[in-house]
Amino acid sequence: AMAVIFPFETRCYADTSLAVEFVGHPFVTPGHRSPVTYDPAGPVLLLPGSRRQAVARIFPALLEGYRSFGGREAVVLYPSEEILAVLRRSALPAGVTLRTVASAERDPVGASAVLTSSGTMSMQCALAGIPGAIAYRANPFTYLLGRMLVKVEYLGIANLLLDEPMYPEFIQGAAQPRALAAELDACVNDAGRRARTAAQAARLRALLDVPAGHDAGGWLAQKLELAR
Numbered sequence: 001a002m003a004v005i006f007p008f009e010t011r012c013y014a015d016t017s018l019a020v021e022f023v024g025h026p027f028v029t030p031g032h033r034s035p036v037t038y039d040p041a042g043p044v045l046l047l048p049g050s051r052r053q054a055v056a057r058i059f060p061a062l063l064e065g066y067r068s069f070g071g072r073e074a075v076v077l078y079p080s081e082e083i084l085a086v087l088r089r090s091a092l093p094a095g096v097t098l099r100t101v102a103s104a105e106r107d108p109v110g111a112s113a114v115l116t117s118s119g120t121m122s123m124q125c126a127l128a129g130i131p132g133a134i135a136y137r138a139n140p141f142t143y144l145l146g147r148m149l150v151k152v153e154y155l156g157i158a159n160l161l162l163d164e165p166m167y168p169e170f171i172q173g174a175a176q177p178r179a180l181a182a183e184l185d186a187c188v189n190d191a192g193r194r195a196r197t198a199a200q201a202a203r204l205r206a207l208l209d210v211p212a213g214h215d216a217g218g219w220l221a222q223k224l225e226l227a228r
Contacts, residue, residue: 003219006161007207023219024210027127035077035101036121038129039110040194043073044184045130046096048087049117050079055086057137058175062115065135065180067093072188075109077101077121113187115180116167118155126158126166127208129201131187131194134159134167135175158200161207166200 001019004010005026013020026032036045044066048059059076066074073095078084087098099109101121114132116122125132134156153159158166170179186193 003216023216025208028205028208034124035104035108036124036128037108037110040112042110042112043075045111045114046074046076047116047121049119052086055083058117061135061175064177068177068181069184077104113184123157129198131197132167133183134169136171
């Protein structure tokens with residue numbers, strides 16, 4: 001048997017003999033502590049990701065978008081010393097603070113807007129209701145090959161789940177400073193955008209919520225009991 005954390009995954013294994021059950025996503029369980037929260041008066045959050053080569057391509061774009069926006073401080077969350085070394089290659093403007101993800105798990109960052117890569121942290125932000133946008137730059141050859149082989153409407157996990165752009169996506173050459181700055185401005189100053197993000201976050205939580213009696217721990221205990 002298999003427990004899955006996204007509702008669409010049950011369909012992915014429909015052609016196998018496995019009994020597949022959706023048990024809810026760990027980010028919406030009662031004990032989960034998110035490293036980020038929404039604070040309309042808070043700083044801008046910059047999340048370039050966790051893979052060295054990707055961060056080297058994405059972080060400069062995020063920084064330039066933030067510089068073009070101006071007006072608020074920014075916090076950059078990074079997961080490791082390896083990624084910190086990549087971040088420090090860029091000239092950080094005044095008002096930008098670097099923090100570890102581990103420190104944010106102990107003391108969450110309240111953010112008013114986010115520019116993020118398309119990975120796991122974008123889900124944390126989406127569930128927290130932080131308005132923002134996704135920026136991503138892959139190796140050009142890898143990107144072209146991926147576009148040929150994989151047919152999906154979005155890269156962001158929240159966008160895929162909702163089937164709409166909760167976080168507008170700026171991929172490859174579209175990740176330009178003016179476009180990213182415009183997104184930050186809308187996130188901070190457009191009441192309609194903030195309300196829409198809050199509604200989308202609520203829908204996302206409902207999609208990923210733990211089914212009654214079927215959380216991952218309970219599912220595993222049940223299977224082990226049946227196996228005795």
